Amino acid sequence: MTERTVRRLLDATPADPDAEARAWAIVQAAYAAREPVPRRTHMRAVLVLAAVAGAIAAAAFSPPGRAVVHAVRESIGIAGAQPALFRLPSPGRVLVSGPGGAWVVAADGSKRRLGDYRDAAWSPHALYVLASSATTVAALEPNGTVHWTLERPDIRFARWGGSRTDSRVSYLSRGRLHIVGGDGVGDVALGKAAPVAPVWQPGARHVLAYVTVGGRVTVIDGDDHRVRFSAVPRSEPRALAWSPDGRMLVLAARTRIVVYNVETSHSQAFPVAGVSAVAFAPDGTLTLLRRRTVLELRNGVLGTLFTAPDSLAGLAWSPDGRWLLTALPAADQWIFLQRGSGRRVLAVSHLRAQFGGLPVLDGWVPGA
């Protein structure tokens, strides 16, 4: 073989123009954000997406980043935090689950334990709770009344989607995706899935997004189980979320956030590494949790919403979109972050004692 032949063959490797266009959009944004980074004057630096990795590090370790950390320590210190959850700062009900079981927390701070469940989720209109243990999926009313149960081995990630009159439940059993009717009837086992909670598209259609064991985001019809969308595999998927209008699907993977439009099959990847949770605010703003930092993505621009002194866990928006709830496990605290002009930070301590273990945030929904 001549070297010339090798050169010719290598030169013929296709260069995808779409890939170049996508990359240019991100690289250009990073370049545009390179100069105007007034970190010393703005605590809440607004950062362009593509520069986020460096910007996050800067926010945490630069003088203003440290200032944020100090401010947070002061605001959520022992003296500042409430010793117990007396009330929620905004109307609605919060569902949590963990070692101490599943609980519904009312706006006045009262709590009802639903049972010895380790995972829970609201039904689409928050009329019911879907709770699960290792071997049981149960549909409950928020007062604890059980409507139906389903026994299966190694259950994880039970989720409920659909309309008030026709809904579907999905869950994983031994790593395999199952879909069953909202009345607990008609259980069907589908393919293997990655250990990422599947998510139902908002709305009456039964459309489910999950991640295959190969890391491929897949959207299927929950009734005929046909694949509607299948994405390029991504390594180490961690979280999925639909936008409130059901138009966008977001995947958090190890090194990036990928936003899919499943109708057009268009996707856009953003180099935001280490995101463990994603949540959409009611107005469609995407919120990301990256270790100690809460980030907010608005109109293609990423900003630091909050930086804590230690790793955070979980995100839940209040129904009115005014408060964001996250947990600070190292301090045994919940942190309520006010959005908008007030930007207050409220903290509540001693969660393990109140819930029998540190609970996971499963959702904040309307209702009393």
Added chain:
Amino acid sequence: MRDAQHGSSVAFEQLFRRHWPRAYRAALLVVGDAAAAEDIAQESFLAAVRALDRFDRRRPFGPWLHRIVVNRAIDWSRARSLRRELAADHAPEPRAPEHDAPELAHGLAAGLAELAPEHRAVIVLRYLLDYTPGEIAALLDVPRGTVNSRLRRGLDRLETSLREELS
């Protein structure tokens, strides 16, 4: 480069357009996966943006970028081979170049697939990006003799693969 450092978006776009195709191709030929290649090339340019102010203008930009691209591509390929046992069905195959005799393109892809990522990187640096063995040794931080042996072994493997394809 100077204009790009001083904030000229036009100059920076010229820099990007000039270097993107080869950076992407190099990554694609090493990792054999289009999505990963896009990520690697994109992240390499982002690294360039972050380091733009510190970049020594007396040195050429291409080798600096290619060093990042190829080393990231090697790292990605190694990580993938470690994960293969878990997801063997989804391990992408190297993509065959287009616009050429199909059997040659397939032979090249098959030959590259049989090489270790470090060997693929040397082939790509030599025959796609036109670096000398001495320059490749410096870019990959390996002895020049290692580069030469990898080149020889790589060409032999590709030749065998192409012969099998043509026969």
